[in-house]
Amino acid sequence: MANVVVIGAQWGDEGKGKITDLLSKSADVVVRYQGGVNAGHTVVVKGQTFKLHLIPSGILYPETKCIIGCGTVIDPKVLIEELDRLVALNIPTDKLLISQTAHVTMPYHRSIDLASEEVRGTHKIGTTGRGIGPTYMDKSDRVGIRVQDLMDAESFREQVAWTIVQKNEILEKLYNLPPLDPEQVATEYLGYAERLRPHVVNTSVEIYEAVRRRRNILFEGAQGTLLDLDHGTYPYVTSSNPIAGGACIGTGIGPTTIDRVIGVAKAYTTRVGEGPFPTELEDASGDMLGERGAEFGTTTGRKRRCGWFDGVIGRYAVRINGMDCMAITKLDVLDEFDEIQVCVAYEINGERTTDFPNSGRDFAKCVPIYKTLPGWKQNTADCRSLEDLPKAALDYLKFLADLMEVPISIVSLGPSRDQTIIVEDPIHGPKRGLLSADGTPV
Ligand SMILES: Nc1nc2c(ncn2[C@@H]2O[C@H](COP(=O)(O)OP(=O)(O)OP(=O)(O)O)[C@@H](O)[C@H]2O)c(=O)[nH]1
Numbered sequence: 001m002a003n004v005v006v007i008g009a010q011w012g013d014e015g016k017g018k019i020t021d022l023l024s025k026s027a028d029v030v031v032r033y034q035g036g037v038n039a040g041h042t043v044v045v046k047g048q049t050f051k052l053h054l055i056p057s058g059i060l061y062p063e064t065k066c067i068i069g070c071g072t073v074i075d076p077k078v079l080i081e082e083l084d085r086l087v088a089l090n091i092p093t094d095k096l097l098i099s100q101t102a103h104v105t106m107p108y109h110r111s112i113d114l115a116s117e118e119v120r121g122t123h124k125i126g127t128t129g130r131g132i133g134p135t136y137m138d139k140s141d142r143v144g145i146r147v148q149d150l151m152d153a154e155s156f157r158e159q160v161a162w163t164i165v166q167k168n169e170i171l172e173k174l175y176n177l178p179p180l181d182p183e184q185v186a187t188e189y190l191g192y193a194e195r196l197r198p199h200v201v202n203t204s205v206e207i208y209e210a211v212r213r214r215r216n217i218l219f220e221g222a223q224g225t226l227l228d229l230d231h232g233t234y235p236y237v238t239s240s241n242p243i244a245g246g247a248c249i250g251t252g253i254g255p256t257t258i259d260r261v262i263g264v265a266k267a268y269t270t271r272v273g274e275g276p277f278p279t280e281l282e283d284a285s286g287d288m289l290g291e292r293g294a295e296f297g298t299t300t301g302r303k304r305r306c307g308w309f310d311g312v313i314g315r316y317a318v319r320i321n322g323m324d325c326m327a328i329t330k331l332d333v334l335d336e337f338d339e340i341q342v343c344v345a346y347e348i349n350g351e352r353t354t355d356f357p358n359s360g361r362d363f364a365k366c367v368p369i370y371k372t373l374p375g376w377k378q379n380t381a382d383c384r385s386l387e388d389l390p391k392a393a394l395d396y397l398k399f400l401a402d403l404m405e406v407p408i409s410i411v412s413l414g415p416s417r418d419q420t421i422i423v424e425d426p427i428h429g430p431k432r433g434l435l436s437a438d439g440t441p442v
Pocket residue numbers: 008011012013014015016017018038039040041042043044221222223224292293298329330331332333412413414415416
């Protein structure tokens with residue numbers, strides 16, 4: 001057995017949904033540990049597409065327990081819509097559990113998110129507008145509303161009444177928005193509470209029980225390393241900790257429980273929202289990546305910015321997450337390029353570095369130094385083993401593994417569950433022994 005954390009090694013949307021679904025086949029429990037409905041995890045099975053925002057990507061396996069952990073922020077309306085969509089498709093949702101201590105996104109969080117972005121103007125972050133930052137702000141400020149609060153009607157009404165007084169001051173005086181009616185908000189949310197009640201438990205105990213019984217647990221990250229509040233490209237980050245360390249805080253397990261960390265990265269890079277992006281391509285190659293990769297936000301539909309693979313970021317993600325192995329997704333998107341560039345180092349103020357800069361100002365000045373590799377100009381979508389891959393594609397993967405000093409355990413060649421090469425299943429395979437850094441399968 002192994003307890004595995006699946007994290008994004010770039011700016012999110014690396015395909016964690018697909019990889020988590022794939023690994024869920026061998027998992028007994030899948031836990032989301034941070035983020036909220038800003039996330040959009042896409043899972044494609046037999047031509048059917050599932051877009052999951054909060055529900056863990058293991059939900060398509062009826063025997064797998066799916067847990068929304070305490071580190072997430074929950075918009076109950078969106079969660080219920082998601083549940084209803086699954087129910088309509090006859091996907092069982094009875095094994096979904098929701099943490100009593102997760103925080104709840106309220107209507108004022110969404111309004112404040114949108115209004116503050118507008119006020120920031122050119123300094124905006126480019127958030128998803130889903131109220132994520134303001135929900136986590138209230139958690140830190142100790143005025144947040146938790147799932148357990150929602151379960152007690154009388155005290156919930158009281159809590160909403162006094163909380164909204166302060167929020168209405170902000171809405172009216174700071175943002176010139178109409179105030180909210182506390183009774184109306186409380187009544188709406190108490191309706192959601194009844195729908196969610198059967199799923200709400202002490203998830204920390206559930207997870208610990210699974211650990212004690214030596215079950216396989218997958219911890220599913222949302223967003224990515226560079227969107228991490230502490231270790232990402234601050235201030236252009238989300239308000240939670242998507243890195244592997246976040247799995248402990250966001251579920252209530254100790255670090256010794258984690259056996260392995262698998263990082264997911266695209267074979268190129270994307271970013272949605274504002275902030276520096278050294279390898280961004282604002283040319284025909286960038287357009288080609290966007291078109292071939294269908295790079296539009298799963299949540300907001302925004303166009304994702306596209307660029308070449310950034311090895312400096314990759315190495316950083318390996319370090320920050322203690323990564324054992326990697327899944328490289330969307331290799332098929334590169335199929336038609338004559339040449340492919342990989343950023344191997346940055347030049348900052350005339351100096352070459354392979355280290356990710358700690359300063360946001362320095363990061364904004366980074367000029368990528370590229371290594372050019374030949375393309376393979378061949379369709380890889382139907383390859384099912386490393387041997388099936390064109391030599392140039394395998395060489396590309398070996399180059400990435402070598403550059404980041406991490407083995408590649410999974411290669412994804414299309415959105416569908418079956419369009420995958422599993423060099424070794426990280427749940428069953430040996431720790432750090434899947435594809436050696438020189439690319440040789442072991
Ligand atoms: N062509 C191609 N598409 C893929 C592959 N793997 C995943 N996808 C698609 O790429 C997109 C990945 O984006 P998301 O589903 O938003 O990724 P995510 O990491 O789960 O999302 P966040 O938690 O929101 O960061 C989805 O549309 C997937 O269906 C692949 O190997 N090839």
